[in-house]
Amino acid sequence: MKLGFIGTGLMGGPMAARLLAAGHEVAVWNRTAAKLAPLLEKGARRADSPADAAQGEIVMTCVTDQKALEEVLFSANGVVHGKARLVIDFSSIAPASAREFSGRLSDKGIGLVDAPVSGGVAGAEKGTLVIMAGGKEADIERARPVVMHLAQRFTRMGESGAGQATKLCNQVIVGSLIAVLAEAVRLAEATGVDATKLPEALKGGFADSLPLQIFGARMASRTFEPPLAAASIMLKDLDNAAKAGPGVAMPMARTAADIYRRMGTQEISRVVEATS
Amino acid sequence: MKLGFIGTGLMGGPMAARLLAAGHEVAVWNRTAAKLAPLLEKGARRADSPADAAQGEIVMTCVTDQKALEEVLFSANGVVHGKARLVIDFSSIAPASAREFSGRLSDKGIGLVDAPVSGGVAGAEKGTLVIMAGGKEADIERARPVVMHLAQRFTRMGESGAGQATKLCNQVIVGSLIAVLAEAVRLAEATGVDATKLPEALKGGFADSLPLQIFGARMASRTFEPPLAAASIMLKDLDNAAKAGPGVAMPMARTAADIYRRMGTQEISRVVEATS
Numbered sequence: 325m326k327l328g329f330i331g332t333g334l335m336g337g338p339m340a341a342r343l344l345a346a347g348h349e350v351a352v353w354n355r356t357a358a359k360l361a362p363l364l365e366k367g368a369r370r371a372d373s374p375a376d377a378a379q380g381e382i383v384m385t386c387v388t389d390q391k392a393l394e395e396v397l398f399s400a401n402g403v404v405h406g407k408a409r410l411v412i413d414f415s416s417i418a419p420a421s422a423r424e425f426s427g428r429l430s431d432k433g434i435g436l437v438d439a440p441v442s443g444g445v446a447g448a449e450k451g452t453l454v455i456m457a458g459g460k461e462a463d464i465e466r467a468r469p470v471v472m473h474l475a476q477r478f479t480r481m482g483e484s485g486a487g488q489a490t491k492l493c494n495q496v497i498v499g500s501l502i503a504v505l506a507e508a509v510r511l512a513e514a515t516g517v518d519a520t521k522l523p524e525a526l527k528g529g530f531a532d533s534l535p536l537q538i539f540g541a542r543m544a545s546r547t548f549e550p551p552l553a554a555a556s557i558m559l560k561d562l563d564n565a566a567k568a569g570p571g572v573a574m575p576m577a578r579t580a581a582d583i584y585r586r587m588g589t590q591e592i593s594r595v596v597e598a599t600s
Numbered sequence: 601m602k603l604g605f606i607g608t609g610l611m612g613g614p615m616a617a618r619l620l621a622a623g624h625e626v627a628v629w630n631r632t633a634a635k636l637a638p639l640l641e642k643g644a645r646r647a648d649s650p651a652d653a654a655q656g657e658i659v660m661t662c663v664t665d666q667k668a669l670e671e672v673l674f675s676a677n678g679v680v681h682g683k684a685r686l687v688i689d690f691s692s693i694a695p696a697s698a699r700e701f702s703g704r705l706s707d708k709g710i711g712l713v714d715a716p717v718s719g720g721v722a723g724a725e726k727g728t729l730v731i732m733a734g735g736k737e738a739d740i741e742r743a744r745p746v747v748m749h750l751a752q753r754f755t756r757m758g759e760s761g762a763g764q765a766t767k768l769c770n771q772v773i774v775g776s777l778i779a780v781l782a783e784a785v786r787l788a789e790a791t792g793v794d795a796t797k798l799p800e801a802l803k804g805g806f807a808d809s810l811p812l813q814i815f816g817a818r819m820a821s822r823t824f825e826p827p828l829a830a831a832s833i834m835l836k837d838l839d840n841a842a843k844a845g846p847g848v849a850m851p852m853a854r855t856a857a858d859i860y861r862r863m864g865t866q867e868i869s870r871v872v873e874a875t876s
Contacts, residue, residue, distance in 0.1 A: 419791055442805045454805035458792075471848040479801035481793045489791035491802060493784040499805035500852065502782040507776075507850040508769040514845040515695055515765035516734075517757045525755035525766060529718045529730035531773035569790040573875060574783040576776065579855045599849060 325349070326370065326380030327470065330396050334512060335441065336386035338491035339414070339474050340447040345369055346473045351379040357390070360541060363576070372401070380407025382470055390417035390425075397410035397425060404432050412467045414455075415563070416440045419485035419492070419568050422458065426484040436462035439471065453477045456494070456571050458486030492568050496577045498535060502558070503580040505540040506596040512544075519544040543596035555587035557596065601625070602648065603655030603746065604684060606672050607691070611717065614724040615690070615750050620644055622749045632667070637754060649673070654682025656762060666701075666853035668695040680708050688743045690731075691839070692716045693763035695844050697766070698734065702760040711739040714760060715747065728752045733768070736761030752845040756786040762764050767788035768844055770835035772853045774811060778834070781816045782872040788820075795820040817873035831871065837860030 325348050329340040332354045340496050343350050345364045352363050353371040364370055371377035383403055393415050397403045403411060404471045411434060413422070422438035429436045437459040447453040453475040457464050464480045470477045508531075512519035523541045526532050542548065551583040562581040566574060587598050601624050605616040608630045620625050620642045629647040630637050647653035650672040652808055659679055663669050669691050673679045679687060687710060689698070698714035705712045713735040723729040733740050740756045747754045757766045765831040784807075789794035799817045802808050818824065838857040842850065863874050 381783055415764050444682060444804075445800040452804075456801055477801065477802060479797060480800060481771060481788075485791070486793045489788065489793045490798070493788050493793065493798060494802060494805065494807045496784045496787060497777075497780055497802075497812070500783075501777055502771055502811075504776040504780070504852045507852055508772045509846065511772060511841060511845040511846045511850065512757075512765065512769050513767070514848050515761070515768070516759060517762045517765045521755060521757055522766070522769060523733055525753065525757060526718075526770060526773075527731060528728075529770065530810045531718070531770045531777075534806045536773070540676075540792075552713070556820065565787060572783065572786045572790050573861070574787065575855050575875065576780045576783055576852060583851070593640065599851065 328377035328383035373401035375405040438487040457491035604653035604659035649677035651681040655818035714763040
């Protein structure tokens, strides 16, 4: 299929590479053109603009924030001036912005699926991302054959914005859980337990999770290198969650957000030092 | 091997049954003798007293609380008046009590392994419990061949009391996570997401866990029957965790405990109603 991919960074790069490997024709565009090189080597076509990347049937976006997304979609050289009739957006933005962009694209006869991802760079490389989608049923089914090269799971969660809202739910769980794991590690250490054994000892039980195995292990051994994520990034997600659901009190997520706010840009596993 | 099992309730019953099925001679005792019937049918010997249950090499205990444990161990007909030289205690009690009982048993030449379990009745029946142990290395290795009939995992976490302390870490994680899941479900509902799809959509990702699949699913569909656990039981564990680690602040676990305190004896999945 003739596809376009806009935003070929840490996540978008390996995702676009998987589409090429699957035999699709992919036109790529990135704000920093140097990042395109590895994809061009794999046979991608270098697009001159977001509009040029949108000459195929479907164009995908994976950019930093909603400002960047608005620009690649609606600027003078934006996607709206291309031929693609479906945009799949893998960026993480506010649900309200996804709904707004969906409306503006719809006016031009273009569908938008908001499809933020979970699973990190490793998931992007292996095609095992978990992708939560919002949008019209027909648009999501049109997106599915393409997305299945990238994800182990691609679930329609509701109308436009519901994918982004689900990503916020995901972050509420993960961000709060990481703060909880710090407390469990500190409790273990204070009570004569070998905390480095916690991930293995609790594996397969009710307390087990990927964050326990990854972040819990790093906390117990005070391993903060290489950095996995900054507390400030998680804080942004938790603050967005609070804004997205103004009627929902979320005392647990708020307590976690308060801790991350004090941590600034520190590696998030250092939360084990920030809880006393 | 000649074994004894004291406390054949919801958890202890199926555990003792597994030991019988594995070919061990098991003497059983329970405060409510009627609960022994299914085990006697399977070939267990009915002991007259805890001391009588402790005529074999190893005696196991699985009772409600530390008061019950103290009685079966140290009363006039208690384990200390039997022949067993090793007690494996599967009950959940305070780490400090485990250390105290270990000292008192040690004075009589009896070893104690504190070995609280996680995995529920299903885990007890299938022999897939996760068991966290504290005590002398030699005692834990003596216990291992017996315990392996009951558990998928039996990990020495440290000296006496460390098994109980690890169980409290487990409960800090599980108890806090369940409160977090309630917030994620409420956020989903407030933002147009089909919350009943969350467990499936997030499966295999960073936000996944057994509590998401079990309690998250119950919360999203407002299914509170059959009851799985009372908020008050989880509260007891979280309060014990706070007592066990007085220097550890645990703001997340404290926030969860405050919610459960307001819920009283309600089914714990109703936390989705208790967070607003």
